[in-house]
Amino acid sequence: MxxxxxxxxxxxxxxxxxxxxxxxxxxxxxxxxxxxxxxxxxxxxxxxxxxxxxxxxxxxxxxxxxxxxxxxxxxxxxxxxxxxxxxxxxxxxxxxxxxxxxxxxxxxxxxxxxxxxxxxxxxxxxxxxxxxxxxxxxxxxxxxxxxxxxxxxxxxxxxxxxxxxxxxxxxxxxxxxxxxxxxxxxxxxxxxxxxxxxxxxxxxxxxxxxxxxxxxxxxxxxxxxxxxxxxxxxxxxxxxxxxxxxxxxxxxxxxxxxxxxxxxxxxxxxxxxxxxxxxxxxxxxxxxxxxxxxxxxxxxxxxxxxxxxxxxxxxxxxxxxxxxISIVAVPQNGAVSINRRRRSALVLPLILLLAVASIGLLIGKMAHGWQILPATEVRDLLPLRWPRLLAAAAAGSLLAMAGTLLQRLTANPMASPEVIGVSGGAGIGFAAAITIFPAAGMAALFTGAGLGAILVMGVVLLYASQRHLAPERLLLAGIAVSSFTSAVLSALLAVGDQRSWQILAWLGGSASAATPGSALILAMLALFVLAISLLLARWLSVLPLGQAVPPALGVPLRPARLAIILVAGLATGAASMLVGPLSFVGLMGPHIALKAGFARAQDQVLAACLIGALLMTLADLGARTLTFPYELPLGLFAALAGAPYLAWLIGWRK
The missing domain is CATH 1.10.3470.10 (ABC transporter involved in vitamin B12 uptake, BtuC)
Incomplete structure (x- = not known):
């Protein structure tokens, strides 16, 4: 005693x-x-x-x-x-x-x-x-x-x-x-x-x-x-x-x-x-x-x-x-072999993305069930459907690219914006923006969400780097931060004023609020993040090699990490405005790209961008049609696949 x-x-x-x-x-x-x-x-x-x-x-x-x-x-x-x-x-x-x-x-x-x-x-x-x-x-x-x-x-x-x-x-x-x-x-x-x-x-x-x-x-x-x-x-x-x-x-x-x-x-x-x-x-x-x-x-x-x-x-x-906490050593089956794909193989996810987007534009609920819409109805519904499809695809690509950046930055295959608390930080920033500025516009909300995402990402990575956390420990640290931000948002929801309803709408995530202007902004931002990520490809290839190798190869370690954190935080804050805190596309996109053979940094970024857009477009289609006439939240619908995927990844990987 x-x-x-x-x-x-x-x-x-x-x-x-x-x-x-x-x-x-x-x-x-x-x-x-x-x-x-x-x-x-x-x-x-x-x-x-x-x-x-x-x-x-x-x-x-x-x-x-x-x-x-x-x-x-x-x-x-x-x-x-x-x-x-x-x-x-x-x-x-x-x-x-x-x-x-x-x-x-x-x-x-x-x-x-x-x-x-x-x-x-x-x-x-x-x-x-x-x-x-x-x-x-x-x-x-x-x-x-x-x-x-x-x-x-x-x-x-x-x-x-x-x-x-x-x-x-x-x-x-x-x-x-x-x-x-x-x-x-x-x-x-x-x-x-x-x-x-x-x-x-x-x-x-x-x-x-x-x-x-x-x-x-x-x-x-x-x-x-x-x-x-x-x-x-x-x-x-x-x-x-x-x-x-x-x-x-x-x-x-x-x-x-x-x-x-x-x-x-x-x-x-x-x-x-x-x-x-x-x-x-x-x-x-x-x-x-x-x-x-x-x-x-x-x-x-x-x-x-x-x-x-x-x-x-x-x-x-x-x-x-x-x-x-002590971690039990689990025997590994050795290195996993990856069949590298040529960049031309990116045509397949691009074709699938276009096919799913076409289905989202052309099908509809009629008196006799789901069927392909006539040309006149497609033309009438096009101004309503193309913004949400474009916004969902752009948000998915932003989250997937942010996940790729974080996984390569931390050398952690389970890092993603949703998992290490970045999306939760975006939520706190979103709530702070609408609290400080009751009549906050899109620019103020976007700034608040982006700053919150960057702040939380910096805190988690600083905590992990000081303690040299293994991948599973970093994952748990991020989930702990996520639970904290969820508790704060839950307390704000209980207030019951207009701010609560704005937070509730954000928590679920919905592409129905996308306008032509916001969809185009998200799409341009996705292209910007893609261009920056491709420019950072050399850093992304070298950073997973450890602490000593990047400086020896001429990579400025601190500026490189800061630049990647800023880009990933910007992408997460923008995507979270539409999707909410839970989707796990930022985890699944890079993993699917890597398992498909896109191992080089540039190839993985490109493949994750397309796969993330495809996953979120599928999620939007399911959220809109599965329980018609009610629409499920976009982020929650995607999380129903993402969280089990991560649990399987932890429990069944050897």
Missing amino acids: RPAAYWVLPLFISIGAAALLGHAAISLLPMASWPAFPFDPDRMTTQQIILAYGLFPRAAVAVLAGAALGLAGALLQQLLHNPIADPSTLGVSSGAQLAIVAATLFFPSVLDGHRELVALGGAAIAAGIVFSIGWRRSFDPVSMVVSGLLVGITASALSAALTLSQGEYLMSLVTWNGGALSQQDWSVAQRLAVELVIGGAIALLLARPLHLLSLGDTGARSLGISLTWLRLAVSSLAVCLAAGVAASVGLVSFIGLAAPTLVRSCGLRRPVAVLLASAAAGGILLWFCDGVVQLLAATTSETFPTGAITGLLGAPLLLWLLPR
Whole structure:
């Protein structure tokens, strides 16, 4: 144990949470007038009823939900020997939320009395996917968490797509934000209390086998521990606890990560003590965060979801823990051979791009289904369709070229604007522009998005270069920054003013807002970025060779990196204005180009440009036609393919 002084931090958090709750309660009713237990609504005033059935149950739910998440996080961390595992980083909570959204939209009767079972099914499927990927990578901590976060991104994108496909635009806010703890009675608190008591008792029974597991697989087996059944039991218990919280209050992120981290920083190491203390710390943390939300609501008249506030904890914690994580060595099958293609092979993606664009212009929904439009209708619809097709193609090419630049700059095959947080930075810049300039035009929004993208890219790459992060670690650092920017945007969305609707429209991304002028500007910018990238081809060929080789070959290292960062940030900021933060075209375009044999820098840039345009044009066609007459967000539709692609790339590459 460390000195007892380290317990001062939890003590202050507890006192602060109590003070915040007391502030909210006293502002409603003096303590002397609080209702006595047992509560009798017939003898209580309106303020007393609000206190007894609103604020008090809300505090109880915060403590119980936080305790359940803290316990689940501690179980997963001890099981996987992974200090960054928790229900949110492993995608469990997002899977539960997706199941609830799908049942609400398509099978609402199933939710009546079976909400926890629905959430448990979604959480179990998400956990099964992540654990199957982790098993192929020997449960490497970084690969597990990256896969879990990508499964969570896919589940969130699919939730939003399902909601929008039914035309329930208001529900997209609930799906996107989540984590509201407002209560009207004690039913949720009672249900969470029962789940926590049962889960806590089972966790205490599993504490000794978990302690023996710390000796290693061989040592645990020699002492009679069945590793398969132990892992199944512990992971199932953690999934059940997280699913219960998701079913009751929605998505509350990173409490399961923060609570065990706080407990270990206080010096506790024994499994039983860590489990109990993590549950207590989780309850205190969520109570404290909810108190901050109530205090902000009382002082600013703005209501924020508690889940958005807890999301702000994730990025600093992940970045702080990242250098302390050990990576399991996975055997490689050797170098991958690439059949180099001639530049003339670029004709194929160009032909496919023209074919998809033609389909987008010529087909339409008629009384008897989809068919080729007559020439007169094509002529009438052409002014509406060609701008969105051109804008989508230009945005896709910009993201793909930005991904190529970042992958060659960092020598990291998994770097892309969306993955390392650049698109999230563009979102923060976009939000800052509309906050500072309420009547901001396209130029101000573009400038804000570009500056935000460049700033975040510089921060992530500086952090990675100082710590010499491996590709998977850089990926996790970027995703941590992305989660932070998403939490900030979610908090801004909850305000509910005109700014919120502008951010919501940007988050989904839609080419329907493209005008002839904006489409032409994006196209010219794509050509400009292509020309600059081709001029930088020599630097792009030399930079992946390491730190010492480029200066020896006459490449000015610092100016080269700065120029590439500026070009990639400019491309990302411009494309994100149309596509939003999630598409993963910036990841898929360079990868497909490289696997197709375009290995030289100039060839990869050209191929990625065409492939990115093709992918985004296909995404626009699908978003516009798949759920007609409703239109899916362009960025979310592309993310449904991009996030699984990245998860497959992490888990199945050898």
